[in-house]
Amino acid sequence: RAKKQGKGCAVLFDAAMRTDALRRLQIQTDLRWAMEREEFQLYYQPIIELSTGKIAGFEALLRWEHPQKGFISPAEFIPVAEETGIIVALGEWVLREACRQLHVWKEKFISHSSLMMSVNLSSQQFTADLSQRIDQILRETHVLGRELKLEITETAIMADPQLAIATLNELKRREIKICIDDFGTGYCSLGYLHQFPVDILKIDRSFVNQMQASDKREIVRVIVELAESLRMDAIAEGIETKEQYFLLAQLNCKYGQGYFFSKPLHPNEAEQWLIGTRKVG
Numbered sequence: 001r002a003k004k005q006g007k008g009c010a011v012l013f014d015a016a017m018r019t020d021a022l023r024r025l026q027i028q029t030d031l032r033w034a035m036e037r038e039e040f041q042l043y044y045q046p047i048i049e050l051s052t053g054k055i056a057g058f059e060a061l062l063r064w065e066h067p068q069k070g071f072i073s074p075a076e077f078i079p080v081a082e083e084t085g086i087i088v089a090l091g092e093w094v095l096r097e098a099c100r101q102l103h104v105w106k107e108k109f110i111s112h113s114s115l116m117m118s119v120n121l122s123s124q125q126f127t128a129d130l131s132q133r134i135d136q137i138l139r140e141t142h143v144l145g146r147e148l149k150l151e152i153t154e155t156a157i158m159a160d161p162q163l164a165i166a167t168l169n170e171l172k173r174r175e176i177k178i179c180i181d182d183f184g185t186g187y188c189s190l191g192y193l194h195q196f197p198v199d200i201l202k203i204d205r206s207f208v209n210q211m212q213a214s215d216k217r218e219i220v221r222v223i224v225e226l227a228e229s230l231r232m233d234a235i236a237e238g239i240e241t242k243e244q245y246f247l248l249a250q251l252n253c254k255y256g257q258g259y260f261f262s263k264p265l266h267p268n269e270a271e272q273w274l275i276g277t278r279k280v281g
């Protein structure tokens with residue numbers, strides 16, 4: 001009987017694996033057409049200055065509405081886009097679209113003159129010509145380097161630290177802000193960290209959403225203090241409760257984002273934050 005059950009499990013497991021593999025293959029195929037079919041859209045999550053509760057900027061987050069499968073999470077399709085190399089073209093579209101939107105909002109809401117736009121970057125976009133490509137986009141969209149933040153992971157930097165340092169220095173010359181995303185979850189030697197022209201550490205939400213526990217709170221405190229001593233700012237991601245917000249403000253963490261303030265929003269909804277009808281709390 002045990003044997004029979006075991007075999008049954010094996011069959012089920014096989015079937016599940018096949019379904020996964022098929023879905024992945026489908027995504028891989030459909031990704032090739034998705035850009036020209038205009039199935040991508042950027043959503044924007046507000047980033048809040050914790051001491052004032054005011055909006056400081058947005059993080060652009062990619063959304064894909066598949067014609068049959070509906071919305072597919074970037075956590076699922078970004079890795080596939082990275083494998084196939086499509087991420088380079090897609091990432092460039094994201095940058096251009098996010099900058100275009102930032103410029104539109106700055107023209108429309110002149111009181112938000114210091115609004116920033118954060119854009120996620122894949123390691124594969126980290127090529128020698130990245131800064132020239134960005135120059136082109138900034139020129140086209142009338143956005144200044146200092147209005148842009150690029151989010152990269154520790155893993156992406158550590159894949160080729162020398163290339164990373166050279167590229168990041170190029171970006172810094174344009175006053176573009178560099179942010180290490182999901183900080184604390186990857187591998188980044190502290191020896192390297194101070195060599196990188198990084199401006200912001202973004203504390204991973206796995207630490208933030210367990211801040212009620214004192215050991216996790218200590219990790220957050222240490223990252224905020226590390227940022228401070230390296231003359232960097234800290235952003236906390238994944239703030240879901242008022243308690244987390246207050247604890248982070250107490251620790252002098254400069255910025256935060258998370259469902260407590262707002263989920264990522266369609267551009268029309270995001271505008272409500274700029275009009276001023278949306279407030280923290």
Ligand code: C2E
Pocket residue numbers: 045060061062073074075078091094120121122151181182205237238239240257258259260263264
């Ligand atoms: P990320 O850059 O760390 O983005 C934060 C993710 O956390 C987003 O998921 C966001 O919706 C989610 N989030 C924000 N606040 C909360 C919260 O309070 N609670 C919880 N549970 N989640 C929260 P999303 O949009 O699904 O994106 C997932 C990941 O996909 C991103 O993680 C990023 O690594 C990647 N990604 C998204 N857009 C792009 C893009 O344009 N280019 C690249 N290369 N990667 C992207």
Ligand code: MG
Pocket residue numbers: 059120151181
């Ligand atoms: Mg990010």
Ligand code: MG
Pocket residue numbers: 181182202204237
């Ligand atoms: Mg993150």
Ligand code: MG
Pocket residue numbers: 182204205
């Ligand atoms: Mg994350």
